[in-house]
Amino acid sequence: MSKSSGRTEKGRVYVKQGKGDKDQVVWLNEEVLEVLREWKEMKPESEYLFITLQDNPINPRYVREMVKRKGKQAGINKDLHPHMLRRSFATGLYREGKNLRLVQKALGHSSIQVTEIYTAYSR
Structure with a gap:
């Protein structure tokens, strides 16, 4: 998932063009949202949210x-x-x-x- 395809807000991640090319909402608890925020700050240059050690999408x-x-x-x-x-x-x-x-x-x-x-x- 690319960073630009999803935004986090109030316990939810809004994913643009998820499965079946439709937008969807993924509910996450605050702990997971915080980890995602921290990860984005650690890797601001990466286009993707979930990456390998070589910065490629998994x-x-x-x-x-x-x-x-x-x-x-x-x-x-x-x-x-x-x-x-x-x-x-x-x-x-x-x-x-x-x-x-x-x-x-x-x-x-x-x-x-x-x-x-x-x-x-x-x-």
């Missing part, structure tokens, strides 16, 4: 490998990948009693039917 494969590795370090024996974390987030919200429309909004889904698939394991 690729999705690297993210998948990192999540898998961190999962193993945490004792998770499943083949963990980022999408599982997204599903877990949705399931957690739904199990906490959040309504389906709120979960839909949190995930940036345009269709409630897609959100229902994510939360089907909770029912």
